[in-house]
Amino acid sequence: MLLDFDTTKPLYLQLAETVEDDILKGIFEEDAQIPSTTEISMNFKINPATAGKGINLLVDEGILYKKRGVGMFVCADAKEKIFQKRKKDFYENYIITLLNEAKKLKITKEEIIIMLRKECSQ
Amino acid sequence: MSKIEIKDLTKLYGKTVALESLSLNIEGNKIYGLLGRNGAGKTTLLNLITNKLFPSNGEITIDSETVFENENALSKIYYMSEFNLYPPTMKVKDLFKWTKEFYWDFDVEYASHLSDKFGLKKNKKFRELSTGYASILKIILTLSSNAEILLFDEPILGLDANHRDMFYKELINHYSGKPKTIIISTHLIEEVADIIEEVIIINNGKLMLSDHTESILSSGYTLSGKAEDVDSFIQDKRVIGIDTIGRFKSAYILGSRPLIETMNKHNLEITKLDLQKLFIQLTNS
């Protein structure tokens, strides 16, 4: 797990995304246990309440589940759920940002499409 | 769960005002950051909470009991003071032994374990410890006291990067195991920004701000871009501070964030408030 402490998002959201990333990458497999809130907060030196908030967000979204007295586990369909969610975000986070950035650099839409084609064909 | 209530607290040293009508509620079981510049009144406040000093005016209570000469209230606190309050010739292991006499829940085993972890030699006398190890000893005494309220005054004084890291991790570990009220007084904000759940900022003896760390950080935003663009946007906003580097300007603004898309259209960039920057702006007088 790596947190990059970027400055645009609250810490708990960043933490939740990091856990999601690690699930997508297969670092945390489905039905496997993830580190405890204490371990996470110690490791990143963040308040346990913040860590708890991030983890609970994932529990609410059905990505993690809690086994009483044991710890947190990855749900069986976690990957699929994350894919669905990320796809939705992809449009907002990447496409819109891409177009905005392009506008700043005065790159036309045609140029963008050419770039994408070129990249995809490789 | 212990609550500290501070009402209208004033402390004068002769004609110097160290604290001025400060009122503050500290709820139980949270980690607080007491932030202020050097001489802001942080240590005075902690010394008043632990009845090391007496207020010129106002009152401090712990769970509704005054702290003035109150055994019950005071025994709930362990205070890591920046004063060296320990007998200079007493050995570290004897300090553990005697502290156990007065703090019945003091965990000698844990203290011993932490000493090994931090490399503190238990046979050394207090006066033989370097600044860093004196801080480490005081940290260990505080954590092992098992008091309901732990006050740390500049805990990382003289600690190297490794020991600082170990301290923060141990603090979180300790707190996770047994939630309690913790106040960390420091002027090194960046290091504690993510650990503290609540922020108290004092400046020139006055309370500037007391709120959840997260609400503070989400109560405003940083806007940066070309100076003219920033200026035209911030005219009707509550600006708490501005940094300018050439034609580039960053403004720290309180209020809800505008949409990123609209800002991008104006070639302005939005980032979240940074506790350290906010602190500098608030205490810059």
Next chain:
Amino acid sequence: MNTIKIVKYEINEMKSALLVYYLIIIAIATLLTLATAQHHGNVSIGGLDFASVIFIFVSGISIFKQSYIFMQANNITRKRYFQGHILSIFPVTAFIAAFDIIINRVTNIFGVYNSLFSQIYLRTVSFVGANPNIMDNFIWSFSALSLFAIIGYFVALVYYRSNTLTKIVVSVSPFILLSVLGYLNRITNGTISYVITDFFALIWGFKHGYNPYIAVLSMSIGFIIFSALSFLLIRKAPVK
């Protein structure tokens, strides 16, 4: 509960000082006894128990700051700490009083040692090397030592509570007082010194014969007065 622990701590603090003190005293007593052995009856030893009074006075001064501050580190209230300190005086002074009597008696087997008590209260008998009643001697010494212990403590507290200016005033005032009294004494043809001597004779129990228990009473009253003054000073003593 905490009071007992404070007593335990304070006695523990005194232990090593007491050990060193008595090693020196026993050494001196031995040397003096050996030196005076040949002149049995003609030369007497004295002043060893007077050294104890000085010792307890200095200990009273030196124990204050460190123990007060350490108790503050442990968030012990000033009242509780003061109780503990007062209670810790008695076992120590009782020990010194008893041990001094033992040294006195043992020395008297081999030589002549007049204790402070016998020098003061057995003078009428003019009997060199007499052994006074143990209980009288013990109670008197115990009271005297306890009084000087609290006076030392009080002096330390006065200095602790004073700023630099008050410290100077406090240090100089006894001399000023003495010179003023001396001056008044001269212009009143010795009335002042007569009154003072008379007063001391009364409180030390010399006025009507020699009665050590009058002195014990006076010293107990003195102990209470200095304890009360010390309590007033410590009640609002800040930590510095």
